[in-house]
Amino acid sequence: MQHLDGNAVAGQLADYFSFDVTAATARCNGCGSIAEFARAMVYRSGAGTVVRCGSCDQVLATIVEAGDRAWIGFSGVSAIEVRRG
Amino acid sequence: MSDRPSLSTDAAARAVPGGGALTPAATGATAAPAAPAAPAAPPARSAVPRAAWHSAAVVAVTRETPTAARLELEVDGWPGNAAGQHLDVRLTAPDGYTATRSYSIASSGPGSRVVLAVDKLPDGEVSPFLVDELRTGDLLEVHGPLGAFFVWRPVEERSLAPARPVQLIAGGSGVVPLFAMARAHADAEDLTPLRMLYSVRTPDDVYFADELMALAEASDAFRLDLVYTRRIPAAWPTPPGRIMREALAAAVIPAAERPLVYVCGSTGFVERVASWLIELGHDAGSIRTERFGGT
Structure with a gap:
């Protein structure tokens, strides 16, 4: 399956978070690398969106939307750094 | 980027039998009441305007290439955008089915005019409508500005840091x-x-x-x-x-x-x-x- 960049989920996540998640940096639980979400790889299917680490492929986050609910998991991320300015 | 076909889900692609079923939402196109003014804190240089849903009126549609159109939009309440940001366009069918696609913005700056250039994907769900069917005066629902990562800003006059090429x-x-x-x-x-x-x-x-x-x-x-x-x-x-x-x-x-x-x-x-x-x-x-x- 062809992937996109983390940039591609900016609109989807802007519906739920008050900051731009794609510009935030995250530490991957799998390999420890730290990178902006925008640098991750995004795979989309009918089931939902999977965000994988650009360095090691580990699943960083999942987004599933159905009806009036959404499930957002950050299972592969140990910390997120957000710009407060 | 002009059209990102991969943003469509398989489920979404199955849900619409014909390409012409989608029209700009009539309901979502009315402007929300103005929000109270935010405290006047100077934004940090890294900050980009907050994303929100906006109603956009089509001001002009012109042919850009044999397969693409240039869309000029007047976006109600648009906070301006940095060069490189994108927005999402949402179309809603009469039965409530929606399709959303991301489009890069060809313009930047503080104004409420936004320019897109959309490439028509022959089997696309949204781009054929935007390129072939959209007319001046139509309303679109747009979400943005989006993405603070893929942006570039001109050097500020007083910046001390030497700019990188x-x-x-x-x-x-x-x-x-x-x-x-x-x-x-x-x-x-x-x-x-x-x-x-x-x-x-x-x-x-x-x-x-x-x-x-x-x-x-x-x-x-x-x-x-x-x-x-x-x-x-x-x-x-x-x-x-x-x-x-x-x-x-x-x-x-x-x-x-x-x-x-x-x-x-x-x-x-x-x-x-x-x-x-x-x-x-x-x-x-x-x-x-x-x-x-x-x-």
Whole structure:
């Protein structure tokens, strides 16, 4: 399956978070690398969106939307750094 | 990027039998009541305007290339955007089914006018409507501005940090956000070296052709290099063909000059270019990419 960049989920996540998640940096639980979400790889299917680490492929986050609910998991991320300015 | 087909889910693609079922939402198009004014805190330089849903009126639709249209929108309450950002367009069918796609913004700055250039994907769900059916006066629902990562800002006059040269690399309709950067560079009279390498099928397929030529002629700081993959103009020095590693090395700012590099195009184009840039010694952290799927 062809992937996109983390940039591609900016609109989807802007519906739920008050900051731009794609510009935030995250530490991957799998390999420890730290990178902006925008640098991750995004795979989309009918089931939902999977965000994988650009360095090691580990699943960083999942987004599933159905009806009036959404499930957002950050299972592969140990910390997120957000710009407060 | 112009249209990102991969943003459609399989479920969404199955849900609409015909391409013509979608129209701009009538209900969502009315403007929300104005929010109370926010406290006047000066935004940090890194901050971008907050994303929100807006109603956008189509001001003009013009043919950009044989397969693409340029859309000029007047967006109610748009907070302005930085060069390189994108927005989502949502279409709603009479039965409530919605389809949302991302489009790069070809314009930047504080105004409420937003320019898009949309490439028509023959089997697309949204782009055929935007390119062929949209008329002046129509209303669209747009969400943005989006993405604070794939952006470039002109150097501020008082900035003490020496600016790094900038290399833009576009494949096809991937030129759209990069054109916004080149225009912002010119409008700010920024003297930072800015170079654009633009790979495109034929001379007819060049987006913003007149504007790009004018920018290149007007400023010594901006240089445009075109690569034609299918058909070349008369008296063009090189035969048509995909850009290869050696040609890329010759046409981009050398790694030793530590350029910031922005690459936008199809996933395949971006993958090839980004891996060659790394081989040529460019720092991975200095390369920002935006893939829009496709071939």
